[in-house]
Amino acid sequence: MATTTSTSTSSGTPVQARPSGSLHLDNLVKQYPGGVSAEPAVAGIDLDIRPGEFLTLLGPSGCGKTTTLRMIAGFETPSHGSLTLDGEDMVSLTPDKRPMAMVFQSYALFPHMSVFDNVAYGLRLQKLPRKRVQEEVEFALASMSLTKLADRAPNQLSGGQQQRVALARAMVMKPKVLLFDEPLSNLDAKLRVQMRTEIRALQHKLGITSVYVTHDQDEAMSLSDRIVVMRQGRIEQVATPETVYRKPASVFVADFIGRANFLDTSIEQLAREADGARATVRALGATYTVPAHDGIGPGSPVCLMVRPESVVLAPAPDAREVSGTEGRVLKSVFYGAWVEYEIETVGGNVTAVIYDPAPGDILDPGTFVRVSFEQDRAWLLPAED
Amino acid sequence: MSLDTLPAAALPAAPPPRRGSRQGGARMDTVTKLVITAVVLILAILIGYPLVRILTQAFGAEGLETLRNIATSSANRAVLLNTVVLGVLVGAVGTAIGFAFAYAQARLDFRGRKLLHLIALLPIVSPPFAVATAVITLFGRSGLVTNKMLGLDYNIYGLTGLTLVLSLSFFPVAYMNLLGMLRSLDPATDEAASSLGANRWKIFRSVTIPMLIPGFASCFLLLFVEAIADLANPLVIGGDFTVLSSRAYIAITGEYDVASGAAYSLVLLLPGLLVFLVQRYWAERRSVVSVTGKPSGNITLLRSPLARIPLLTVVLAIAALIVAIYVTVFVGAFTAILGVNNTFTLANYRYVLSGIGSDAMFTTTILALIATPVAGVLGMVLAWLVVRKVRRGRGALDFLGMLGLAVPGTVLGIGYALAFNKPFIIGNIQLLPALAGGGAIFGGALAIVMVYVIRSMPSGQRSGIAALQQIDPAIDEASTSLGASGLRTFRSITLPLIRPALLSGLTYAFARAMTTLSPIIFITTPQTKIMTSQILSEVDSGRFGNAFAYCTILIAIVLGVIGLMNLLIRDRRAPARVN
Numbered sequence: 001m002a003t004t005t006s007t008s009t010s011s012g013t014p015v016q017a018r019p020s021g022s023l024h025l026d027n028l029v030k031q032y033p034g035g036v037s038a039e040p041a042v043a044g045i046d047l048d049i050r051p052g053e054f055l056t057l058l059g060p061s062g063c064g065k066t067t068t069l070r071m072i073a074g075f076e077t078p079s080h081g082s083l084t085l086d087g088e089d090m091v092s093l094t095p096d097k098r099p100m101a102m103v104f105q106s107y108a109l110f111p112h113m114s115v116f117d118n119v120a121y122g123l124r125l126q127k128l129p130r131k132r133v134q135e136e137v138e139f140a141l142a143s144m145s146l147t148k149l150a151d152r153a154p155n156q157l158s159g160g161q162q163q164r165v166a167l168a169r170a171m172v173m174k175p176k177v178l179l180f181d182e183p184l185s186n187l188d189a190k191l192r193v194q195m196r197t198e199i200r201a202l203q204h205k206l207g208i209t210s211v212y213v214t215h216d217q218d219e220a221m222s223l224s225d226r227i228v229v230m231r232q233g234r235i236e237q238v239a240t241p242e243t244v245y246r247k248p249a250s251v252f253v254a255d256f257i258g259r260a261n262f263l264d265t266s267i268e269q270l271a272r273e274a275d276g277a278r279a280t281v282r283a284l285g286a287t288y289t290v291p292a293h294d295g296i297g298p299g300s301p302v303c304l305m306v307r308p309e310s311v312v313l314a315p316a317p318d319a320r321e322v323s324g325t326e327g328r329v330l331k332s333v334f335y336g337a338w339v340e341y342e343i344e345t346v347g348g349n350v351t352a353v354i355y356d357p358a359p360g361d362i363l364d365p366g367t368f369v370r371v372s373f374e375q376d377r378a379w380l381l382p383a384e385d
Numbered sequence: 386m387s388l389d390t391l392p393a394a395a396l397p398a399a400p401p402p403r404r405g406s407r408q409g410g411a412r413m414d415t416v417t418k419l420v421i422t423a424v425v426l427i428l429a430i431l432i433g434y435p436l437v438r439i440l441t442q443a444f445g446a447e448g449l450e451t452l453r454n455i456a457t458s459s460a461n462r463a464v465l466l467n468t469v470v471l472g473v474l475v476g477a478v479g480t481a482i483g484f485a486f487a488y489a490q491a492r493l494d495f496r497g498r499k500l501l502h503l504i505a506l507l508p509i510v511s512p513p514f515a516v517a518t519a520v521i522t523l524f525g526r527s528g529l530v531t532n533k534m535l536g537l538d539y540n541i542y543g544l545t546g547l548t549l550v551l552s553l554s555f556f557p558v559a560y561m562n563l564l565g566m567l568r569s570l571d572p573a574t575d576e577a578a579s580s581l582g583a584n585r586w587k588i589f590r591s592v593t594i595p596m597l598i599p600g601f602a603s604c605f606l607l608l609f610v611e612a613i614a615d616l617a618n619p620l621v622i623g624g625d626f627t628v629l630s631s632r633a634y635i636a637i638t639g640e641y642d643v644a645s646g647a648a649y650s651l652v653l654l655l656p657g658l659l660v661f662l663v664q665r666y667w668a669e670r671r672s673v674v675s676v677t678g679k680p681s682g683n684i685t686l687l688r689s690p691l692a693r694i695p696l697l698t699v700v701l702a703i704a705a706l707i708v709a710i711y712v713t714v715f716v717g718a719f720t721a722i723l724g725v726n727n728t729f730t731l732a733n734y735r736y737v738l739s740g741i742g743s744d745a746m747f748t749t750t751i752l753a754l755i756a757t758p759v760a761g762v763l764g765m766v767l768a769w770l771v772v773r774k775v776r777r778g779r780g781a782l783d784f785l786g787m788l789g790l791a792v793p794g795t796v797l798g799i800g801y802a803l804a805f806n807k808p809f810i811i812g813n814i815q816l817l818p819a820l821a822g823g824g825a826i827f828g829g830a831l832a833i834v835m836v837y838v839i840r841s842m843p844s845g846q847r848s849g850i851a852a853l854q855q856i857d858p859a860i861d862e863a864s865t866s867l868g869a870s871g872l873r874t875f876r877s878i879t880l881p882l883i884r885p886a887l888l889s890g891l892t893y894a895f896a897r898a899m900t901t902l903s904p905i906i907f908i909t910t911p912q913t914k915i916m917t918s919q920i921l922s923e924v925d926s927g928r929f930g931n932a933f934a935y936c937t938i939l940i941a942i943v944l945g946v947i948g949l950m951n952l953l954i955r956d957r958r959a960p961a962r963v964n
């Protein structure tokens with residue numbers, strides 16, 4: 001942290017950060033010492049993080065998110081690979097020499113220092129003049145609405161306030177990169193949503209490159225410029241939240257982000273167009289033309305992803321059995337804003353979600369319905385082997 | 386010498402490293418590397434080199450001869466057997482007393498529990514001879530109780546006396562250990578057992594005792610090693626009952642045969658190291674049983690007279706004995722010859738406080754005061770390295786530090802005499818002048834400070850490790866991530882957070898330094914007089930009054946300095962919560 005920040009401002013107020021903070025990870029590998037045959041915790045990660053970008057690492061427990069973040073911070077030394085920040089090698093630097101600041105899940109406030117001293121800690125290490133430290137800290141506290149609490153000890157604060165102090169302590173350093181390891185997971189649901197908004201707003205204002213680890217999808221979707229979905233130490237997909245949701249790179253991603261129906265199908269026709277591939281497939285007793293993953297060839301095994309909310313149900317008063325496009329409601333659950341159905345079809349069971357159901361419109365189990373889906377919202381991807 | 390093992394035993398042994406403490410994965414900064422090098426170098430000089438010298442000496446031609454003798458000659462075999470018998474007896478009796486006190490303290494309902502606790506801890510702050518001389522005065526051939534009151538012709542010298550004295554001196558170790566374990570047992574297990582229909586006695590037999598078995602074993606082993614390593618008591622009250630440590634002492638001071646001394650003490654070293662390793666193994670198991678954190682209920686104290694009366698009778702009788710012993714020391718210091726000529730006198734104090742006595746008092750206190758902060762800080766730094774900084778080789782580093790405790794004092798003293806009596810020369814270059822012995826620099830005081838440091842550092846190390854493991858490693862990392870170097874983080878974050886551990890480490894360090902005898906005997910010089918060895922010569926020549934006076938003064942100094950330290954280092958801020 002020590003190197004970069006002091007030159008950026010002359011007064012105590014932060015300015016729009018310079019276009020720096022471009023982080024480059026090249027084939028980063030971490031093998032923890034232990035069994036020889038053990039899988040590496042991180043098995044080769046390539047990432048280009050743009051200046052000012054908010055990037056989220058998302059994945060199931062144990063997939064190597066924390067390890068990746070700690071390698072960036074310098075708390076773990078990579079077994080292989082390189083890590084550069086604005087072209088400068090980081091691997092050879094100890095954590096304290098890297099222009100980054102980390103926000104911890106446990107907050108990690110210094111329990112023997114007041115809120116003010118906690119936030120001032122890093123600035124004092126840089127030997128900034130007293131007055132300057134005072135100004136910067138007061139500004140940071142004010143922007144997190146902590147001014148009144150400056151003299152409190154950390155154990156006299158609520159969880160949300162502690163998290164705010166931890167944020168202020170990192171932000172006040174104006175690092176090139178901010179690192180977050182599940183910073184909100186100790187807060188209750190409501191506070192989590194509120195802090196999410198605050199973090200995003202602050203990060204936008206300061207324009208600091210941020211890497212954020214979470215396993216909360218909502219958090220990832222609402223905060224990120226791009227999401228990195230990880231699995232067993234590897235990257236499955238890097239893309240904007242919308243792309244990750246609508247065009248997942250693999251069945252794993254589709255399954256991990258949101259909910260999905262996977263229908264067995266085969267390609268009848270494949271066309272490459274300017275905005276991506278399109279395939280004609282048969283599913284649920286009908287023919288659809290759906291957007292398709294670029295990696296799909298004419299003969300490759302595929303799988304059709306249909307999100308529950310793009311399933312369309314229509315009345316089928318004449319139907320007597322499950323066949324063709326007709327299916328039968330197995331289960332129906334009312335959630336208030338939406339109803340969720342489980343429907344038996346020729347292609348297996350399908351989950352459907354209908355938003356804002358009209359009163360009296362809810363289908364009872366046993367009812368026969370015609371099942372289809374909005375073909376532009378479906379997604380054809382390579383089948384998992 | 387009662388303090389020699391207390392800290393290690395009284396503090397929870399370090400549980401296996403948590404996954405959280407993974408800072409070792411980071412690239413180390415230069416300062417941290419320098420610190421590690423410096424610490425290893427210091428430890429190598431303070432303990433490694435003397436040990437190496439003892440090994441080379443014991444496995445030299447003469448030493449080997451003695452070692453062979455120990456196995457073959459019947460006299461030596463008897464010494465060996467004596468040593469083992471003494472160790473087993475003291476281990477068993479001391480553990481039993483410790484458990485009786487701990488159980489009464491933790492589970493019995495009676496008035497005066499606090500007082501009983503203090504009485505149980507009394508032997509910790511006492512100099513090595515206090516108990517032995519008082520016991521001789523009370524129960525010896527012309528003892529106050531045995532001879533004057535009961536008219537018996539009773540001989541306390543030998544195995545009985547030794548077992549009594551050593552058990553009383555060392556049981557606080559077992560007491561603290563078992564008390565800690567009893568307190569950390571989750572009351573819910575008791576409640577579960579009783580809800581399944583077990584009565585109190587059944588719970589005691591089938592739940593409490595089995596859970597404490599690792600504790601019993603480690604107490605027994607600790608006391609065993611303490612007992613066989615002790616030198617002061619066998620010299621005073623051993624009579625004809627020779628053990629290895631007194632044999633080594635006689636070999637060196639009487640027969641001037643350093644090689645045999647080294648060989649005898651080598652036999653002491655092995656069980657010491659073995660027990661240390663076994664303890665660590667048990668400690669890891671134990672950490673499964675005694676989970677720290679808030680107990681989830683309240684222990685129901687025993688009120689049934691059937692359990693209370695026998696246990697309390699035993700405990701109170703022993704407590705009364707301890708009190709009698711300390712009263713004897715105190716009264717004896719003001720009496721011409723207690724039991725023979727009971728006139729009040731200040732002559733003992735006059736003798737002790739003038740000339741040699743005040744010299745020794747002054748020198749010992751100064752040297753201990755020099756050694757204490759060094760030992761305290763060294764122990765904390767070592768704990769910090771072990772818990773936070775070093776990943777590969779952390780076990781080895783921890784072990785190296787703990788050697789100061791695991792190595793019996795007799796062995797250490799002989800090692801120092803061997804290592805530092807002559808200048809340390811490689812080729813033609815003199816790396817170190819002679820540090821110990823008559824011709825040494827500072828009259829040999831430096832070697833004594835070194836012994837104090839290495840002997841008392843492990844207590845700081847242990848309490849530091851225990852304290853550090855309570856602190857979220859992310860706190861250190863947060864500091865690093867904000868730009869603080871390793872050393873800076875240690876100074877402004879870690880050290881303030883482990884202040885209580887530092888304080889207790891310093892307290893133990895000082896008390897131990899002041900009461901250490903066995904290593905000192907081998908390196909003390911005419912220029913540098915040490916209180917404990919002065920007491921030995923008073924006792925040797927039968928001037929118990931002077932010895933008692935020395936003992937009371939020593940106790941007063943220890944308590945005084947500990948009190949002062951508490952005042953100086955006490956945290957003035959409100960107690961901070963550690964994440």
Ligand SMILES: Nc1ncnc2c1ncn2[C@@H]1O[C@H](COP(=O)(O)OP(=O)(O)OP(=O)(O)O)[C@@H](O)[C@H]1O
Pocket residue numbers: 032033034041059060061062063064065066067068215404407
């Ligand atoms: N210090 C360590 N030593 C050995 N293995 C480790 C260590 N730290 C993590 N691992 C292993 O590396 C893998 C990745 O761990 P990591 O902490 O990066 O996961 P994560 O994605 O952050 O998971 P979570 O969401 O549960 O926090 C896991 O299999 C874990 O067991």
Ligand SMILES: [Mg+2]
Pocket residue numbers: 065066067
């Ligand atoms: Mg994690």
